[in-house]
Amino acid sequence: MNEEERPSRRPERVPLERVDEYTWRIPRKYKPGMRVPGIIFADKDLLDKMTTDRTLEQCANVAHLPGIYKYSITLPDGHEGYGFPIGGVAATDYEEGVVSPGGVGYDINCGVRLLTTNLSEKDIQSKLAELTNTIFENVPCGLGSRRKDLSLTSHELDRLAAEGVQWVVNRGLGWPEDIKHCEENGCMEAANPDKVSSAAKNRGFTQIGTLGSGNHFLEIQKVDKIYNPQVAKAFGISHEGQITAMIHCGSRGYGHQICSDYLRIMERAVHNYKIVLPDRELACAPGTSKEAEDYYQAMACAVNYAFANRQAITHWVRQSFDRVFKRPAEEFGLDLVYDVAHNIAKIEEHKVNEHTRKVWVHRKGATRAFSHGRMEVPADYRAVGQPVIIPGSMGTSSWVLVGTPKAMGVSFGSTAHGAGRMMSRAAAKRRFWGGEVKKALEQRGIIVRAASQVVLAEEADPAYKSVDRVAEVSDKVGIATRVARLVPLSVVKG
Amino acid sequence: MTVKKRFEFLEHTADAYIAAYGESLEEAFENAALATFEVMTDVEKVKPETEDHVEVEAHDEYALLYSWLEELLVRFETTNNVYCCFKISSIEKTPDGLKLKAKIWGEPLNPERHTRKVGVKAVTYHRMEILKKPKAVTVRFILDI
Numbered sequence: 001m002n003e004e005e006r007p008s009r010r011p012e013r014v015p016l017e018r019v020d021e022y023t024w025r026i027p028r029k030y031k032p033g034m035r036v037p038g039i040i041f042a043d044k045d046l047l048d049k050m051t052t053d054r055t056l057e058q059c060a061n062v063a064h065l066p067g068i069y070k071y072s073i074t075l076p077d078g079h080e081g082y083g084f085p086i087g088g089v090a091a092t093d094y095e096e097g098v099v100s101p102g103g104v105g106y107d108i109n110c111g112v113r114l115l116t117t118n119l120s121e122k123d124i125q126s127k128l129a130e131l132t133n134t135i136f137e138n139v140p141c142g143l144g145s146r147r148k149d150l151s152l153t154s155h156e157l158d159r160l161a162a163e164g165v166q167w168v169v170n171r172g173l174g175w176p177e178d179i180k181h182c183e184e185n186g187c188m189e190a191a192n193p194d195k196v197s198s199a200a201k202n203r204g205f206t207q208i209g210t211l212g213s214g215n216h217f218l219e220i221q222k223v224d225k226i227y228n229p230q231v232a233k234a235f236g237i238s239h240e241g242q243i244t245a246m247i248h249c250g251s252r253g254y255g256h257q258i259c260s261d262y263l264r265i266m267e268r269a270v271h272n273y274k275i276v277l278p279d280r281e282l283a284c285a286p287g288t289s290k291e292a293e294d295y296y297q298a299m300a301c302a303v304n305y306a307f308a309n310r311q312a313i314t315h316w317v318r319q320s321f322d323r324v325f326k327r328p329a330e331e332f333g334l335d336l337v338y339d340v341a342h343n344i345a346k347i348e349e350h351k352v353n354e355h356t357r358k359v360w361v362h363r364k365g366a367t368r369a370f371s372h373g374r375m376e377v378p379a380d381y382r383a384v385g386q387p388v389i390i391p392g393s394m395g396t397s398s399w400v401l402v403g404t405p406k407a408m409g410v411s412f413g414s415t416a417h418g419a420g421r422m423m424s425r426a427a428a429k430r431r432f433w434g435g436e437v438k439k440a441l442e443q444r445g446i447i448v449r450a451a452s453q454v455v456l457a458e459e460a461d462p463a464y465k466s467v468d469r470v471a472e473v474s475d476k477v478g479i480a481t482r483v484a485r486l487v488p489l490s491v492v493k494g
Numbered sequence: 495m496t497v498k499k500r501f502e503f504l505e506h507t508a509d510a511y512i513a514a515y516g517e518s519l520e521e522a523f524e525n526a527a528l529a530t531f532e533v534m535t536d537v538e539k540v541k542p543e544t545e546d547h548v549e550v551e552a553h554d555e556y557a558l559l560y561s562w563l564e565e566l567l568v569r570f571e572t573t574n575n576v577y578c579c580f581k582i583s584s585i586e587k588t589p590d591g592l593k594l595k596a597k598i599w600g601e602p603l604n605p606e607r608h609t610r611k612v613g614v615k616a617v618t619y620h621r622m623e624i625l626k627k628p629k630a631v632t633v634r635f636i637l638d639i
Contacts (some may be wrong), residue, residue: 053507079507082620082638086508106616106638143534143610144574144603202572213613214639253571256615256638260564263619281620421508425612425639454611494613 014056016040016047022477025071026060033278034063039071041411041477046076046469053080055087061278062090067097067287069352069359073411075366076473077420081105083281086365089414092287094347094358098275099292100284101266101299103362105343106259108299109306110216110250111183112389113339114400115314116236117332119243121222121489131324132220132447132490138316139218141211141494142451150209150312157201158193160208161254164304165311165339173315175336180378182339183368186307191300196254197261200298203253204305209312213455213494215418216249217394218313220490224397227482231402234384235337237484244486245334246398247313248391250343255302262295287360296345303344310339337400338378338387340367342417348376350412361412369403369415369480377403388480392467393419394448394459394493395441398486399471406478415480419467428463429454447490455493501529510614510637511621515630519555520582522624522631523562523594527580530563530617531600533637534570536609540578542599553591555624559633562594563617575600576608612639 017025019039024047026038038059040047050056055078062072062084069091078087083102092098124131140147152160160167165179165186179186193201211218223242226232237244251258266283269275269291275284285291314336318329325332346361346368370377370386377386386403396419407413423431434453437460441448450456468485475482501514512529516522531537550565552558570576577600585594603610620636 081508082618106618142605143613144605146574199568203568206572206574213610214615253615257568260616424505424507425510426503426505451605452610452612454609458612 014060022473026056028063031060031278033276034060035065036063036068036071038063038074040074040078041473041479042076042078043469043473046473050074050078055080055085058083058085059088061282062088064278065090065092065098065100065282065284066275067093069093069357073414075414075416076470077365077416077418079420081364083279084362084364087416087420088364089366089412090362091350091359091412094287094360097287097360098284099287099295099345099360100282100362101259101262101295102281102283103364104259104299104345105364106256107250107343108255108259108302109341110343111306111310111339111341112246112248112391113310113314114337114389115245115317115334116337117243117245117334119332120241121243124243127324128220128490129447131320132449132492134320134324135218135317136449136492138320139211139313139492140209141492142213143494145210145451145494146206147209152205152208154201157204160308161193161196161301161304162191163187164307168308168311174311178311178314178336181336181380182307183341184303186311186339188300188303190297191304192297193301195294195298196258196301200254200257200261203257207252207254208309210252211249211313211492211494212252213452215393215459216494218248218317218492219246219398219488221246221398221486221488223484224487225485227484228402231384231483232400234381235387235400235483236335237400245317246389246391246486247310247317249309249313251302251306252309254305258298258302262298265291266295299345303341307339338389340387340389342367348413350408359412361414363414365417366414367417368413369401369407370413371403371405371408388415390416390467390471391418393461393464394491395446395461395488396464396467399467400483400486401471401474401480402483403480404478407480411479415474416470419464419470421464423463425458428458428460432457432460441491446488448493450493452494459493500525504634506636509639511634512637513632513634515632517629517631519626519631520585522633523559524580524582526559526563526633526635527566527577530566530614530637531577533614534611535576535603537578539608540576541601542579543601544575544599546598548596548598549593551588551591551593555592556619556622558585558592558594559622559624559635560617560619566598567614567617574603576603615639
């Protein structure tokens with residue numbers, strides 16, 4: 001192995017039992033404190049990659065959490081994170097279990113939304129460069145960027161955090177029908193801005209309406225292949241070659257600071273409530289405690305901030321179409337299919353051993369994938385199931401899938417969220433440089449506008465696992481089945 | 495004459511894993527700050543135009559390192575100033591732990607002159623280490639990207 005591929009610390013071998021081709025179990029007896037086994041949904045290749053960092057050890061550690069039900073779940077895109085692996089789900093009893101900010105992640109409600117249009121590739125080809133440039137100018141992205149016409153007062157930021165998408169739509173930055181196609185209708189009602197620190201608010205003021213950097217992006221795409229025409233049609237995806245737009249970003253510094261603040265509070269809580277943990281990064285508090293309640297209310301503010309952020313960006317994407325094609329955005333459709341979160345904790349009811357239990361579901365780098373019939377799924381989709389959107393990394397495909405009854409049974413209604421990195425940023429920067437990455441994408445016909453050449457190199461396609469594989473495993477396990485594959489025509493990156 | 499390395503980036507799949515060095519704890523902390531801004535921009539292009547003061551308190555050295563870097567991150571995101579020079583005047587014991595006082599120098603981020611790299615979401619305690627030998631302090635930590 002050359003230097004880039006050698007892991008920095010060789011992890012211990014975690015024992016694995018094969019359940020079936022795509023399911024693996026870490027037995028409870030592996031560590032004395034494990035209350036439940038670990039379960040990994042992956043093919044052999046994705047599983048092998050998980051053995052090169054601490055993913056599996058972390059999966060086993062999460063199984064120690066008080067009140068955890070069934071098993072600690074790692075999804076096909078799993079990789080090492082803070083305490084919990086990224087690409088994981090853990091459900092704990094609402095009364096007897098714990099809540100942990102590490103089970104949500106720093107980028108609270110990092111998520112994605114998909115818009116469809118009534119355009120095909122040929123309709124857009126001649127204007128694609130101009131459209132991409134216009135979006136790049138309208139949607140602030142990259143380090144230190146801000147949208148000057150959307151600066152908020154202290155009171156307005158609190159209202160935005162309390163109301164989410166509704167607040168943004170009321171400001172004229174969206175259509176009323178957007179709201180019902182968001183997870184939680186774009187607003188978690190538990191949000192309480194009094195539980196958010198001034199440091200978080202100060203970070204949040206200037207960043208509303210910005211894409212951020214790193215793995216966040218905005219793409220104009222086309223439908224490459226439809227796998228399930230009936231469900232695709234219900235979602236508004238009618239034909240191959242159809243133009244779509246995808247927005248992937250989170251709660252920015254507002255959410256990141258909330259996570260940091262509450263990790264500190266939870267560390268003290270672990271000590272006060274005498275919770276024994278194999279890793280201090282699993283810092284948590286009992287679900288009935290003040291600390292957990294405060295975290296949930298602050299987390300909900302960050303969730304709403306991210307929903308609001310993606311809504312504002314949606315508006316500017318629509319405006320960009322308007323400006324470039326010189327016709328109102330409505331004429332192109334530009335309807336919101338769905339907005340879904342990847343880093344979140346929810347209070348849900350799930351069947352555990354024939355009983356219905358109220359649980360805290362932690363989804364960290366995991367997407368809710370509810371089946372048809374569930375009331376949480378928008379009425380428009382309730383007959384088929386919840387749209388699941390898995391963004392690929394820059395320049396690779398993205399996926400639309402649908403939630404299933406199987407997911408309700410085996411993964412607390414969850415599936416993967418993306419591809420997951422496998423090469424460090426440092427190694428990616430040594431191997432690639434931004435200009436070459438851009439050129440390679442352009443040679444494939446993909447237009448790129450990026451705020452940072454360095455980030456382009458770090459986000460090069462080979463630095464990520466294969467999202468096609470992740471979507472395939474999700475489909476084969478049956479937790480979310482493939483509906484359509486999308487490919488990028490242009491990419492805007494911070 | 496060999497120039498002592500002030501910091502380096504270690505291998506980590508997703509985030510910035512940093513090792514910063516110094517002859518004293520203060521110097522290692524200064525270089526940790528330098529490394530943090532190097533993640534975000536090319537620090538050599540940043541001019542020390544404005545001077546700011548920082549004071550943080552924490553219950554131990556780990557928490558102090560965390561609070562120091564977090565304060566710099568919050569300062570950057572709220573003022574849009576990037577910093578290139580750091581001088582810690584003291585790290586003193588208090589009844590509750592430790593107190594750090596510093597001066598920092600930098601200027602507003604200017605996309606025309608400054609390289610824009612990747613934003614830092616948070617400082618973490620993940621794999622944080624403070625190793626002290628005579629005249630050789632190493633601190634290691636991970637920044638969530």
